[in-house]
Amino acid sequence: MIKFLEGKLIYLRAIALSDVNESYLKWLNEPDVTTGLASGTFPTSLESLRLYVEQKSADKNTIMFAICDQKSNKHIGNIKLDNFDWVSRTCELGVLIGEKDFWGKGIGSEVCKLTIRYALQQLNIRKILLAVYANNPGAIKVYEKIGFVKEGTLRQHIWSNGEYIDKHYMGLFASELKA
């Protein structure tokens, strides 16, 4: 197992086609996991997931990591940086912890900080952006704790569970990242 970035609870390694299995597929078909994501709207099959991972791995404008538990090496989620603008030195962050047993243990915060430090220090990125739906207060709390600041809202932009909800954009500069 080649570890690329290492935290206390988790480590990150490149995602691979061999990560596409029934467990990963289950995350994307589980409403609890996908409520705050664009992913859950349509069903995902093993074939479409394989294609997605293949495309993301080949895309020069995306860096996608598998999040793995330090103790068991289990693949528990993914985190990615994409939409790089190498002139303005910005990129976007997206995180998914698919294994619900691993929620609420500080992994979301640790994995976001680890990936953000990599973007700021190794890729010389200046500012990280992310989008989060208003029906995902857990994610908003994680992002605010890290130091993200709400920058704008697309009002009633997303149809989710029978209502239109806001989509927020949050941003973070290096100086705002909390230890």
Ligand SMILES: CC(C)(COP(=O)(O)OP(=O)(O)OC[C@H]1O[C@@H](n2cnc3c(N)ncnc32)[C@H](O)[C@@H]1OP(=O)(O)O)[C@@H](O)C(=O)NCCC(=O)NCCS
């Ligand atoms: C959102 C997500 C990344 C949070 O990860 P996590 O590992 O559970 O978060 P942490 O344990 O680091 O929590 C950090 C803080 O946020 C709080 N928090 C996390 N989830 C919460 C929730 N659903 N409701 C309320 N607070 C929550 C924690 O209590 C903690 O606060 P504390 O330090 O004051 O105790 C994870 O639940 C997830 O991947 N969900 C599915 C996909 C998703 O929604 N991704 C984000 C899309 S924008």
